[in-house]
Amino acid sequence: MSAGGEASLPVAGHEAIRIEGLHKSFGANEVLKGIDLAVATHEVVCLIGASGSGKSTLLRCVNLLEPINSGRISLWGQEVTGPGIDPNLVRRHVGIVFQAFNLFPHMTVLRNVTLAPAKVRRVSRAEAEAEARALLARFGLADKEADFPDRLSGGQQQRVAIVRALAMKPQIMLLDEVTSALDPELVAEVLDVIRELAATGMTMVIATHEMGFARDIAHRVCFLEEGRIIEDAPPAELFTSPRDERTRRFLRRIVDAGRL
């Protein structure tokens, strides 16, 4: 079915992600305590909350990087946390970008981007490189293709990481605090890339500490605390009139810190 290496999951349907009763523990430490969340196709959902609230773990579970303890995750109506699912097939459709970039330091930028398309999607090297160059050019990295990651600034590295994920042509992008490791002056260039992605209709779940950015870009914002979604509302509502006391307390701390 995936002979051509292209999409084999049904992309039709309105609902891209459905998470039901998701529990996840690391040893005795329960990080996710029953998460329910649905994300529509083309929707952008931002996850906010203190460090350790479970945002990153939630994203890693959706990419199947972490085995879950109970609950279920479905993509386009098909459960992906059950038996008989090939995680590699799922991951082709769900890109993830990490806080620390995680570029492959021993490969040039171009090779970082073409590795997965060439080996997993099995496109020819020439085709993979042409696609990669087009993506790099689109995000202002055309002159960096021959560089090794450690020669790039943090912002450039993170843009390459986003391009690397996009090269697999995913239908969903998960962004895990992608600007948290960046110097303040480099944050904007990465956020611009994400805005452009949102404008193209990419379905995204974004864990972020950038409240202003979340307010601008998100269709919905979820506030997480101690492994639970406390409040789930459009940004205008959540940031101006949060219903839950815990959300109010969190936002007050953010405002006091001058971050909103």
Added chain:
Amino acid sequence: MALTGSPPPGSFARTGRGARLLGGGRSGTVISTASTLVVLGALAAIFLLAPGARAVEHAFFSPPHMWQSFIGNPRQGYYSVGAAIWLNIRMFVVAEILILALALLIALIRQSTHPALFPIRILGTGYVDFFRGVPLILVIFAIGLGIPALSLPVLSTQSNAVYGVAALVLSYSAYVSEVYRAGLNSVHQSQVAAARSLGLPHRQALRYVILPQALRNIIPPLLNDFISLQKDTALVGVLGTIEANKAADIYSEQVFNFSSFTVAAILFLILTIPLARFTDRLIERDRRRRLAGATP
């Protein structure tokens, strides 16, 4: 009260002896050369002025004997040490290739996490424990004397050099697999996550992302083990194989002069020193590359 005090009086420049000794590059070279000559001179003086200096010089450093043992003379009943070292080189090269492959296999087995591979993992651990714990010379005896005694077809009819190489491979693979394992562990888990998140299966993530980085990290300790392996090919001589050390031994027994061992020692040095310098260069290059990366 002001947070910044007034500057202290006077200069920060070093004065006196320290200033001269730690001075610029040229005087540094002069000092290091002078101190080297003093140390070497002292060592030579101890050696030459010792009561037994004459006897030792004749027994170990006699130029005619060194030359005779180097070129060999079968009619006098001794072999050329210079020709015999060629066998050490061949044993070393063959053993090294086999060790690199076998050790990687053992390391990957020990690093695997699949429950079905549990018995092989136990075997791998047992293998490493055993061959790291048993002296290499005993392994050489066990293989070199034991396998022929079994009278098996093919296996029991090999030359002693083959048994020697087999023993070297068995023993060194245990050490080198641990070096590999350290290398695999030195690659951060986030690299695995990044590779797997792109849809690369475990095998491809290992091959394209993890192993290349692991190998880069372990080149210095790997070369260190291979310098050691080059020397340990001399141990195969206990089976009667005419490698450099054995040839030197035979010479000393025939002629009652140990200068042949000096020749063997010099030949081993000529083999190992270039590898040692090469290791140093790789370490230095790696260090510089990383520093360059830290401040682009």
